[in-house]
Amino acid sequence: MSAWTTSWRSVLPHLTVPLPEDRSPETSGGHGIGVNLPMELVRQSVQPREYWQIPEEVLDAYRKFRPTPLWRATGFEEAVGARVPVYVKYEGGNISGSHKLNTALAQAYYYKRAGVRELVTGTGAGQWGTALAAACALFGLRCTVFMVGSSLERKPYRGVLMRMLGAEVLASPTGTTRVSRETRGQGNSLSLAIGEAVEYAAGREGAAFCIGSGETYSILHQSVIGIESIAQLAELDAEVDAVVGCVGAGSNFGGIALPFHAEAAAGGTRPPRLVAAESSSTPKLTRGVYAYDQTDATGTGPLEAMYTIGSSYPIPDSHSAGLRYHGAAKLVSAMRHAGQVDAVAVDQVEALEAGRRFTVREAVLPAPESGHALAAAARLATGGAERGVLVCVSGHGYLDLGAYRQLLDGELSDQAPAPEALLAAVAGLPRVEGART
Amino acid sequence: MSAWTTSWRSVLPHLTVPLPEDRSPETSGGHGIGVNLPMELVRQSVQPREYWQIPEEVLDAYRKFRPTPLWRATGFEEAVGARVPVYVKYEGGNISGSHKLNTALAQAYYYKRAGVRELVTGTGAGQWGTALAAACALFGLRCTVFMVGSSLERKPYRGVLMRMLGAEVLASPTGTTRVSRETRGQGNSLSLAIGEAVEYAAGREGAAFCIGSGETYSILHQSVIGIESIAQLAELDAEVDAVVGCVGAGSNFGGIALPFHAEAAAGGTRPPRLVAAESSSTPKLTRGVYAYDQTDATGTGPLEAMYTIGSSYPIPDSHSAGLRYHGAAKLVSAMRHAGQVDAVAVDQVEALEAGRRFTVREAVLPAPESGHALAAAARLATGGAERGVLVCVSGHGYLDLGAYRQLLDGELSDQAPAPEALLAAVAGLPRVEGART
Numbered sequence: 001m002s003a004w005t006t007s008w009r010s011v012l013p014h015l016t017v018p019l020p021e022d023r024s025p026e027t028s029g030g031h032g033i034g035v036n037l038p039m040e041l042v043r044q045s046v047q048p049r050e051y052w053q054i055p056e057e058v059l060d061a062y063r064k065f066r067p068t069p070l071w072r073a074t075g076f077e078e079a080v081g082a083r084v085p086v087y088v089k090y091e092g093g094n095i096s097g098s099h100k101l102n103t104a105l106a107q108a109y110y111y112k113r114a115g116v117r118e119l120v121t122g123t124g125a126g127q128w129g130t131a132l133a134a135a136c137a138l139f140g141l142r143c144t145v146f147m148v149g150s151s152l153e154r155k156p157y158r159g160v161l162m163r164m165l166g167a168e169v170l171a172s173p174t175g176t177t178r179v180s181r182e183t184r185g186q187g188n189s190l191s192l193a194i195g196e197a198v199e200y201a202a203g204r205e206g207a208a209f210c211i212g213s214g215e216t217y218s219i220l221h222q223s224v225i226g227i228e229s230i231a232q233l234a235e236l237d238a239e240v241d242a243v244v245g246c247v248g249a250g251s252n253f254g255g256i257a258l259p260f261h262a263e264a265a266a267g268g269t270r271p272p273r274l275v276a277a278e279s280s281s282t283p284k285l286t287r288g289v290y291a292y293d294q295t296d297a298t299g300t301g302p303l304e305a306m307y308t309i310g311s312s313y314p315i316p317d318s319h320s321a322g323l324r325y326h327g328a329a330k331l332v333s334a335m336r337h338a339g340q341v342d343a344v345a346v347d348q349v350e351a352l353e354a355g356r357r358f359t360v361r362e363a364v365l366p367a368p369e370s371g372h373a374l375a376a377a378a379r380l381a382t383g384g385a386e387r388g389v390l391v392c393v394s395g396h397g398y399l400d401l402g403a404y405r406q407l408l409d410g411e412l413s414d415q416a417p418a419p420e421a422l423l424a425a426v427a428g429l430p431r432v433e434g435a436r437t
Numbered sequence: 438m439s440a441w442t443t444s445w446r447s448v449l450p451h452l453t454v455p456l457p458e459d460r461s462p463e464t465s466g467g468h469g470i471g472v473n474l475p476m477e478l479v480r481q482s483v484q485p486r487e488y489w490q491i492p493e494e495v496l497d498a499y500r501k502f503r504p505t506p507l508w509r510a511t512g513f514e515e516a517v518g519a520r521v522p523v524y525v526k527y528e529g530g531n532i533s534g535s536h537k538l539n540t541a542l543a544q545a546y547y548y549k550r551a552g553v554r555e556l557v558t559g560t561g562a563g564q565w566g567t568a569l570a571a572a573c574a575l576f577g578l579r580c581t582v583f584m585v586g587s588s589l590e591r592k593p594y595r596g597v598l599m600r601m602l603g604a605e606v607l608a609s610p611t612g613t614t615r616v617s618r619e620t621r622g623q624g625n626s627l628s629l630a631i632g633e634a635v636e637y638a639a640g641r642e643g644a645a646f647c648i649g650s651g652e653t654y655s656i657l658h659q660s661v662i663g664i665e666s667i668a669q670l671a672e673l674d675a676e677v678d679a680v681v682g683c684v685g686a687g688s689n690f691g692g693i694a695l696p697f698h699a700e701a702a703a704g705g706t707r708p709p710r711l712v713a714a715e716s717s718s719t720p721k722l723t724r725g726v727y728a729y730d731q732t733d734a735t736g737t738g739p740l741e742a743m744y745t746i747g748s749s750y751p752i753p754d755s756h757s758a759g760l761r762y763h764g765a766a767k768l769v770s771a772m773r774h775a776g777q778v779d780a781v782a783v784d785q786v787e788a789l790e791a792g793r794r795f796t797v798r799e800a801v802l803p804a805p806e807s808g809h810a811l812a813a814a815a816r817l818a819t820g821g822a823e824r825g826v827l828v829c830v831s832g833h834g835y836l837d838l839g840a841y842r843q844l845l846d847g848e849l850s851d852q853a854p855a856p857e858a859l860l861a862a863v864a865g866l867p868r869v870e871g872a873r874t
């Protein structure tokens with residue numbers, strides 16, 4: 001149990017430049033919708049304090065599934081021809097099936113303490129919605145989830161699981177919110193679901209909108225993954241020079257990777273290479289621009305500095321629904337811009353094949369999202385890394401077996417954005433100062 | 438790690454009467470199909486030795502997921518109004534999603550050592566097939582699974598998972614085996630799938646049929662569950678006077694419960710009440726007869742002494758497919774006959790509702806089969822048990838969310854056998870000496 005931690009660890013004290021401030025939207029049209037964050041979450045987003053005490057109630061919940069396992073994946077190494085050891089940190093063992101529960105529990109706790117009685121959110125693949133439903137069940141809060149309709153249709157059982165946990169699940173676009181009527185369901189499906197949740201929460205007494213990924217505080221809560229990993233690698237007397245996580249907005253990657261940056265910065269040593277594995281169908285970190293963009297489709301939230309392919313870019317369907325987000329977290333984006341974070345894009349065929357090999361040899365079934373990280377880890381372990389690779393398997397794939405069936409039956413293909421479509425989607429976005437255009 | 442064990446523990450030294458010997462079938466019709474068991478499995482089935490060393494290769498595999506967690510389920514206690522503590526032992530955390538992997542690994546190891554290159558089996562819900570596929574992948578054996586077709590249709594993802602693990606999956610009845618043609622797919626679907634597997638294996642060089650549950654050696658391999666539980670309860674300074682497991686053939690129940698019998702017998706103390714929770718649609722232990730019956734539909738295997746509702750009884754479809762077996766293991770049956778084992782029947786609505794409450798309050802999603810055990814545990818904890826209840830959650834329910842959806846939408850019902858149908862199915866079976874008729 002030496003990997004057990006009672007603190008989260010922030011990377012904010014170790015940034016070389018401060019995070020760019022958010023901008024007000026120019027297009028709010030007068031019906032601005034505010035999101036009231038509990039003060040502690042605000043503080044966690046801005047204060048450059050290294051350690052944050054995890055509240056006792058959250059620790060009690062963490063004890064049900066943390067520390068999570070870390071092991072050397074010798075079978076996977078053999079399957080991919082690795083030349084250095086590959087270590088795996090597995091976050092899929094809890095009820096929500098992914099790392100998202102780490103921040104859902106923290107957020108439910110802080111919102112409840114702030115007097116909120118209902119949490120409302122948008123979800124793509126459903127991992128975040130499931131995590132929030134589980135956290136709300138534990139803390140006695142109501143929960144309403146707007147889930148991307150195409151994703152809910154493809155993975156109906158995610159919806160069932162959320163309902164079992166007591167949440168109300170709505171297929172987005174619902175047609176009942178202003179934002180869903182105005183966009184007529186066109187455009188970016190996840191940012192629309194989030195937009196619907198924001199609008200819905202604003203109209204309900206005692207309700208608050210909350211979000212699973214991308215926020216600086218949610219990345220802080222995920223730091224338990226990296227903190228535990230550092231201790232577990234030390235126990236194994238193992239050393240890695242590359243740390244890999246998959247990136248939707250960035251909380252899984254941030255969770256496993258950024259504590260390594262903080263640890264190295266605090267100790268004056270060289271950090272391992274921190275590699276964000278994104279989907280080639282949403283290549284914000286490898287093909288996007290560093291600009292101010294919206295986080296959702298309401299057009300009313302603040303504009304954040306992020307690597308983005310444009311919040312209006314119509315992302316194609318994909319099995320790695322958890323990666324179908326147009327932008328990277330502002331913290332991850334800033335560190336990418338400062339050269340502290342690396343990125344690679346992986347397509348879903350390579351990702352699912354890596355997931356299949358991992359399943360056969362490691363007896364753990366990864367989510368398609370995690371397959372992206374595994375594929376990136378395999379690339380590094382066969383060339384690039386010199387001492388070892390740590391990779392986070394962010395979730396399990398028991399609700400994604402339809403994707404693996406398509407892989408087995410040769411029915412999978414990929415849809416990377418055409419260059420002109422990307423250019424069009426980011427054309428009007430104000431670039432962050434110092435960014436290449 | 439003090440719950441870690443390197444031995445299995447057998448209850449055979451502590452039976453009050455020896456197990457009735459198997460009988461030759463009278464209806465084999467000359468095309469008898471033999472099943473060649475590795476010698477060690479034969480020995481484990483008959484020798485009254487208390488401890489059996491677990492082979493090092495099997496221990497290596499166990500280390501990936503054992504010891505499994507045991508905790509006090511205070512949330513579930515509250516939800517059901519328990520008057521005594523309820524402790525849960527959870528076996529769903531491995532790739533196969535159930536306890537079946539404990540014996541699949543052992544069997545794959547022994548068959549491989551005996552020179553077998555392919556294992557063939559029949560599976561109902563698919564948990565056993567998945568476990569065997571995982572074990573074969575690990576030990577480098579081919580794997581062929583005959584899965585009950587209606588179950589495969591209802592749970593296609595079980596089939597996908599087996600295929601991912603490298604197994605060939607065939608929907609039974611296939612129409613390509615003699616037994617499936619002769620029965621024209623009528624009758625007991627699981628014993629037909631097993632019969633197809635037996636016949637198929639007999640016709641292939643280097644192949645062997647193997648079975649997941651009910652055999653005395655498979656119950657021995659499952660004893661890791663109970664052995665760990667005894668140590669974990671001691672660590673918690675907890676005492677229980679009832680131990681509950683669900684019963685298909687009996688390996689999960691036997692695994693958690695029988696080590697408590699052995700421990701008490703060896704120490705000269707009074708064992709806790711050992712309660713087998715069966716499905717009310719296959720009520721062999723509560724409404725069956727103690728008789729010699731077939732274990733599969735080939736009509737060529739030995740007749741075993743078991744509590745049975747008749748191998749010819751047409752079991753209705755149910756979500757708890759893992760409990761859809763006509764008989765109880767001969768070891769469990771003998772102990773039931775001797776009054777060492779207790780039994781209750783639970784219908785699927787009560788079982789799934791117990792599973793739902795458990796999910797909400799304990800943040801673990803149980804398989805419907807395990808829901809039967811949880812419902813029985815809830816009954817005991819609200820009346821009957823005086824110090825505490827231990828219950829095994831045999832598997833996870835991520836591939837059974839269709840069943841929970843029916844529960845949430847009020848579409849579930851039950852089909853207990855009509856008394857006259859039961860009487861007809863067991864009419865011709867030779868009763869075990871001393872059994873009530």
